[in-house]
């Protein structure tokens with residue numbers, strides 16, 4: 001049962017600037033996915049982190065691996081994306097920046113291009129339903145996959161920036177922050193910026209990434225994911241904080 005405060009906060013108009021598609025799947029949608037794929041033997045508690053539960057970053061990324069097993073066809077992506085958008089709309093989110101990493105799944109025939117097209121279709125379907133929410137899509141690079149895949153992802157994002165009627169607006173850099181090297185991804189990120197894609201970059205999510213954060217902040221990004229360790233009190237530096245302030249970059253996390 002919702003109390004008065006719950007209703008107030010649900011009805012309050014909001015913007016959501018940091019939603020990962022497969023990080024926003026509700027338990028209701030997970031149930032539907034599990035029912036579609038009983039052979040995977042996935043149980044509900046393997047797909048979520050309960051309220052108040054503490055998990056390591058590594059455990060969080062294990063959860064994404066399980067969700068990715070459940071979301072591996074065009075039909076799954078369409079259902080997940082429409083459900084996620086409808087649920088954000090029901091929570092009075094009026095502007096949503098949704099990001100997702102296009103995946104190829106050879107065993108289902110899913111390609112990265114179809115992945116992006118399917119998310120765009122979901123956004124269009126929700127618009128046709130008349131939902132009171134504006135959705136924009138950011139194509140995500142998983143930093144684990146290295147510079148070549150990053151560049152290919154930018155090329156795809158660039159195509160959709162031009163052909164999606166304004167729905168694809170940017171590029172997100174995410175993935176396990178302890179893996180890969182941000183510096184090697186700079187050429188891809190610079191290309192993205194030069195072709196007009198907005199940049200949303202996960203940075204300083206773990207300590208000891210001062211040099212990488214500095215390079216990424218020099219681009220500069222339009223959004224920061226997390227930025228947890230930017231501040232000097234937690235091992236960052238005032239120079240990094242000043243760069244965020246100077247460019248007035250919103251920080252967000254899920």
Ligand SMILES: CNc1ncnc2c1ncn2[C@@H]1O[C@H](COP(=O)(O)O)[C@@H](O)[C@H]1O
Nearest residue numbers: 020021022023064099100101142174175202
């Ligand atoms: C906990 N903080 C985080 N830090 C970095 N990347 C994160 C993240 N949370 C989520 N992702 C990124 O989003 C993907 C899942 O959604 P999509 O399959 O892309 O829709 C994860 O695999 C990871 O790359």
